[in-house]
Amino acid sequence: MAGSPVTGFSPAAPLLDVKNLQVHFAVYGGRLRVLDGVNFSMRSGERVGLVGETGCGKTTMMKAILRVLPTPPAKIPAGEILFKGRDILKMRDHELRAVRGRGISMIFQDPTAALNPVFSIGEQVEAVIRYSTSPGKASSREETHQRAITALQEVALADPERLLRSYPIQLSGGMRQRVCIGMALSTRPEILIADEPGTSLDVTIQDQVLRLLRKLVEEKDTSVILITHTLGIVRETTDRVYVMYAGNIVESAPTARLFSQPLHPYTQGLISTVPRLTGGGIVSGIPGRIPDYLNPPSGCRFHPRCSQMMEICRTTKPPAFKMGDGHEVACFLYKDEAK
Amino acid sequence: MSMLNFLVRRIIYSFFVLLGLSIVIFIIARIMPGDPARMAVGARAPQWVVDQIREQMHLNDPLPVQYGYWLADAVHGDFGLSLVTQRPVTADIREFFPASLELVLVAGLLSALGGIGLGTLSARYKDTWVDNVVRLFSYAGVVTPSFVFAIFFVLIFAWELKWFPVIGRLSEQTPAPPVVTGLITVDSLLAGQFGTFLDALKHLVLPALALAMGAIAQEARITRATMADNLSKDYIAAERALGISEREVTGRFLLKPSLIPTVSILGLDIASTFSIAFLVELIFNWPGLARYGMQSMLNKDLNSISAVILVLGAVFVVVNIIVDIIVAQLDPRIRLSAARSE
Numbered sequence: 001m002a003g004s005p006v007t008g009f010s011p012a013a014p015l016l017d018v019k020n021l022q023v024h025f026a027v028y029g030g031r032l033r034v035l036d037g038v039n040f041s042m043r044s045g046e047r048v049g050l051v052g053e054t055g056c057g058k059t060t061m062m063k064a065i066l067r068v069l070p071t072p073p074a075k076i077p078a079g080e081i082l083f084k085g086r087d088i089l090k091m092r093d094h095e096l097r098a099v100r101g102r103g104i105s106m107i108f109q110d111p112t113a114a115l116n117p118v119f120s121i122g123e124q125v126e127a128v129i130r131y132s133t134s135p136g137k138a139s140s141r142e143e144t145h146q147r148a149i150t151a152l153q154e155v156a157l158a159d160p161e162r163l164l165r166s167y168p169i170q171l172s173g174g175m176r177q178r179v180c181i182g183m184a185l186s187t188r189p190e191i192l193i194a195d196e197p198g199t200s201l202d203v204t205i206q207d208q209v210l211r212l213l214r215k216l217v218e219e220k221d222t223s224v225i226l227i228t229h230t231l232g233i234v235r236e237t238t239d240r241v242y243v244m245y246a247g248n249i250v251e252s253a254p255t256a257r258l259f260s261q262p263l264h265p266y267t268q269g270l271i272s273t274v275p276r277l278t279g280g281g282i283v284s285g286i287p288g289r290i291p292d293y294l295n296p297p298s299g300c301r302f303h304p305r306c307s308q309m310m311e312i313c314r315t316t317k318p319p320a321f322k323m324g325d326g327h328e329v330a331c332f333l334y335k336d337e338a339k
Numbered sequence: 340m341s342m343l344n345f346l347v348r349r350i351i352y353s354f355f356v357l358l359g360l361s362i363v364i365f366i367i368a369r370i371m372p373g374d375p376a377r378m379a380v381g382a383r384a385p386q387w388v389v390d391q392i393r394e395q396m397h398l399n400d401p402l403p404v405q406y407g408y409w410l411a412d413a414v415h416g417d418f419g420l421s422l423v424t425q426r427p428v429t430a431d432i433r434e435f436f437p438a439s440l441e442l443v444l445v446a447g448l449l450s451a452l453g454g455i456g457l458g459t460l461s462a463r464y465k466d467t468w469v470d471n472v473v474r475l476f477s478y479a480g481v482v483t484p485s486f487v488f489a490i491f492f493v494l495i496f497a498w499e500l501k502w503f504p505v506i507g508r509l510s511e512q513t514p515a516p517p518v519v520t521g522l523i524t525v526d527s528l529l530a531g532q533f534g535t536f537l538d539a540l541k542h543l544v545l546p547a548l549a550l551a552m553g554a555i556a557q558e559a560r561i562t563r564a565t566m567a568d569n570l571s572k573d574y575i576a577a578e579r580a581l582g583i584s585e586r587e588v589t590g591r592f593l594l595k596p597s598l599i600p601t602v603s604i605l606g607l608d609i610a611s612t613f614s615i616a617f618l619v620e621l622i623f624n625w626p627g628l629a630r631y632g633m634q635s636m637l638n639k640d641l642n643s644i645s646a647v648i649l650v651l652g653a654v655f656v657v658v659n660i661i662v663d664i665i666v667a668q669l670d671p672r673i674r675l676s677a678a679r680s681e
Contacts, residue, residue: 108576115574
């Protein structure tokens with residue numbers, strides 16, 4: 001949206017504000033109710049972590065924000081996704097294209113799947129760069145090529161000229177991940193979504209990739225949504241954390257506060273699963289697994305696994321209770337303490 | 340460089356394929372009942388003439404030796420005389436092959452454009468009425484034999500509406516171009532006879548379309564299935580998420596990987612069109628190879644049967660090489676693994 005002033009948008013308002021977002025998938029035998037009214041917001045410059053078990057809907061939510069879920073089978077029956085005050089779900093194609101890439105950009109989970117196998121790296125990076133230049137400022141072929149080289153140099157890839165001519169299968173996993181990061185950042189996005197960056201790589205490479213990513217977003221002051229399983233990374237790199245369980249945000253708080261005073265039983269369980277160097281033996285984990293989305297549990301979706309379950313949890317979905325200092329928790333245990 | 344090696348290797352393999360095919364053809368031709376020498380001279384010729392011919396045709400030698408003679412002749416382009424036309428088989432093939440080739444090339448072009456076009460449309464508008472219409476057409480197209488289409492096309496477009504001529508490669512009053520390639524469209528353009536070119540094209544439309552219908556339907560189905568599958572791939576989501584326009588995502592980044600299975604099947608379809616074209620050639624009175632081959636079979640014309648089969652085998656081999664080249668161009672994974680195995 002560069003250059004076009006958006007009316008009614010003040011810097012104090014959230015940059016991205018997701019309200020009551022629902023995403024369903026039509027499958028044989030019914031509908032998977034994956035996202036069940038998610039609320040999520042972030043301000044400009046913020047680094048937000050999103051944590052939760054595999055299959056809890058983190059990636060689905062991010063794909064919904066960029067409107068890249070395959071529809072059908074996906075369907076968005078309700079919700080708003082406000083980017084700078086404008087609803088992405090209602091945008092026309094040309095407005096949407098201005099948001100994708102330049103507004104919000106995304107690093108996908110699996111770099112091997114996220115690169116088109118039959119196009120060279122150059123063809124892919126250059127296509128992204130061509131569309132990320134503001135309309136009316138058409139760049140020449142040579143300029144695009146130079147920017148592609150810069151994009152690869154920024155992610156510390158050697159010999160970019162040769163890389164641009166290579167195909168994804170000729171690259172190692174770490175190189176592919178760097179290419180994906182370089183591509184996502186080449187659009188100079190306001191928000192970068194990083195979906196479990198480096199998960200598919202070995203630990204040393206993963207560490208390098210994360211350091212690099214952190215350095216780049218700090219240099220450019222990019223707002224970030226970081227999806228990860230690794231709580232240590234969240235603790236080190238984010239300002240605020242959202243905890244997601246089975247398609248719901250169950251808790252959100254400033255990072256330090258969430259780690260020192262986790263409130264939701266699920267968050268407490270999640271944090272206690274992290275092994276500590278100080279000892280304490282084998283971690284306990286949370287018994288049970290993510291529920292079936294075809295027939296999700298009534299009331300609070302976590303109640304079948306919760307050790308502190310009450311009668312009301314079976315029947316009523318808990319709203320988000322405000323606990324002060326930007327801490328919110330969706331759990332009836334805190335109904336009376338809420339401010 | 341690696342592409343050249345790949346090509347050379349494919350050509351060497353093809354040579355062995357054709358050699359194997361020639362052995363099979365030769366054995367079948369010799370096992371078939373009836374004395375080729377008797378057939379050649381006719382039922383009323385005296386026995387001593389037959390014996391003389393048997394000696395001339397090396398029929399008294401052991402089979403491997405006979406094959407040696409046959410192969411030596413075949414390599415020089417000599418397949419003997421056709422029993423029906425009483426002309427060298429090679430001359431017959433030289434006359435009929437270009438007519439079929441021209442027909443099949445146009446049919447192939449129609450299959451590629453029609454099949455890929457309809458398949459893309461169907462995948463792009465999946466589960467809407469557009470998709471349903473294309474799918475219905477595809478099922479109908481796959482199960483309906485080409486001669487049925489041929490008869491319908493003649494009745495509707497040639498007989499009733501008179502938009503196209505009914506039979507032959509050129510109208511009677513149209514001057515034929517000097518033969519260079521044997522393809523009338525190409526020859527007429529070479530000779531600068533634009534009217535002849537148009538007339539030849541008009542004659543080609545209906546038979547080529549009738550032949551192509553099955554392949555169009557098949558290609559549409561495959562293109563739709565592959566595209567629908569690739570549409571849910573992460574790289575498509577990633578390309579969209581990074582701001583590439585819908586037109587470029589579908590028309591370029593989705594199309595190229597989705598074409599690979601289609602091209603492979605299209606190659607086989609085009610090659611088999613050659614051999615199944617006989618009814619269409621019969622209906623449109625098209626002087627092509629399939630019709631000639633069919634007549635040879637009905638007349639037990641062994642020399643021409645072997646030659647026609649060998650030519651069809653060569654067509655399959657050539658088309659497959661072309662398909663491999665195109666697929667390697669489309670898919671760097673194949674290209675690179677071919678280079679690595681050097």
